[in-house]
Amino acid sequence: MTARRRILPAVAALGVAPLALTALAASPASAHGSMTDPVSRVSACFQEGPESPQSAACKAAVAASGAQAFYDWNEVNIGDAAGKHREIIPDGKLCSAGRDKYQGLDLPRADWPASDLSAGKHTFRYKATAPHKGSFELYITKDGYDPSKPLKWSDLESEPFAEVKDPTLTDGDYVFDGDIPKKSGRHLIYSIWQRSDSPEAFYTCSDVVFGKDSGAAANAPKAAAPSNDQIEKGAEESTVDHGGHGGDSAHEGHKAGDDAAKTDGAGNAPEAKGGGAEPVAAEEDLAETGGDSTTPYIAMGGAAVLAAGAAVLFGTARRRAAAGRRHG
Structure with a gap:
């Protein structure tokens, strides 16, 4: 298996995590x-x-x-x-x-x-x-x-x-x-x-x-x-x-x-449904155990770190693959 093929599943997994955390951060606790x-x-x-x-x-x-x-x-x-x-x-x-x-x-x-x-x-x-x-x-x-x-x-x-x-x-x-x-x-x-x-x-x-x-x-x-x-x-x-x-x-x-x-932009009616239930549940659990208004920002910070890690990992894989082709 090439380095590129080995690394793609890991990149995909890391890519999902930031999305999940972003969804969590965007969901208000109620x-x-x-x-x-x-x-x-x-x-x-x-x-x-x-x-x-x-x-x-x-x-x-x-x-x-x-x-x-x-x-x-x-x-x-x-x-x-x-x-x-x-x-x-x-x-x-x-x-x-x-x-x-x-x-x-x-x-x-x-x-x-x-x-x-x-x-x-x-x-x-x-x-x-x-x-x-x-x-x-x-x-x-x-x-x-x-x-x-x-x-x-x-x-x-x-x-x-x-x-x-x-x-x-x-x-x-x-x-x-x-x-x-x-x-x-x-x-x-x-x-x-x-x-x-x-x-x-x-x-x-x-x-x-x-x-x-x-x-x-x-x-x-x-x-x-x-x-x-x-x-x-x-x-x-x-x-x-x-x-x-x-x-x-x-x-x-x-x-x-x-x-x-229908929404009027002031929270007077339901918003469009979207996103999975689990990230929302995670946010609510944080609130029930003492999470506060800073929790979403922590989540977004974590998402950013994971996204950056994924980018570095993907770049490394591409460089190794290119090097392998040159030496081959």
Whole structure:
């Protein structure tokens, strides 16, 4: 076997490694999840069924956002929030985190499916399809809150009534306690999950009722959280990998909401699907074990080193082959 033939397999192997590392570096790590006790709006509508929701509020939300937003119930996020929630999310768009993809969640109406609550200690549950280190802050609306008007930051109490860092993860749920202040009638609980291993943050709106609902909300349905079986089945239609890998990439074969899911260049809808799953998984594993925003640059540096090595190796093989022909 000539030197050239011996060296080609090695060059090919080295050539693949930089490509894999480059794909890894280009894939953002994403956490995923949503509040399920009390049930968030996006969770409630996913539970009803994105293709055929039952409640008037969820029907209107799907009409506004498309069904895909509710298959992607666990990704109401901002990738570079870094704690600047009030600065980057405008009034009236708190529930969607300012993303057009989820604009249906911002509809001001008093008949959203709601959870019954009472003042005092409550155990909260947050379904984490991709757990990560971070902290939760829970806010509740002020007395006099009007659900028929767009939700503003000023509608929330100025301080969170519950805060927790790295809560216990039990059977796929973050579980933590908080003391709910005394309220009456319909209110809203707003949660912020800020990762500590990334600038990414997640947001939820949960409609709740203290005592008796009234007015237009009197006949509103009770909110129900999706079951694990529903989550597993719904993952087939989601553009968000549920094992903690990737996020918001196009999913082939989806039946509805495709028109609403086109990108606008601002991360408001799925991007084109591409690349293998394994490099993305590797990136996500790094994030789960403490990797930070420098990880992609380390990966790209490694790719560059390997690429340079491949070039040197290939050049050496060519020189040896040429020398052999001369002496032959």
